[in-house]
Amino acid sequence: MNKEDPTDLIPFTIDLTLDEARRRAEVMAALGPDWDPVAVLQGEDEAYALLYSGLDAEQQRTYDLLVAAGVLPGKEPGREAAH
Incomplete structure (x- = not known):
């Protein structure tokens, strides 16, 4: 078996800067000019509040324990679950 010496290997690098810039431009184009990030975040907050509204006492205790x-x-x- 012939093992190659790692110092003999040629470094291989790829610069993805242009691809990332193109990807971001495509995302923004797909979102369109009417995209409103503030409205999206408000909608997410409203959905989150609705998801955990109307809990009975036991469900609320469980929710509080999980939080x-x-x-x-x-x-x-700026909420997010702890990691």
Whole structure:
């Protein structure tokens, strides 16, 4: 078996800068001129509030436990579950 010496290998690199710029431009074009990120975030907040509204006492306790454990995000702005 002939093993190659790693120092004999030729480095292989790819610069994806242009591809990433093109991808981002395509995403923005697909979103269109009427895309409103503030409205999207407000809609997400409304959906999140609706998802956890109307919980009975036991469901609320379970929800509170999951938030405290970092499994579910809380209700504060910029919320995300702890990792």
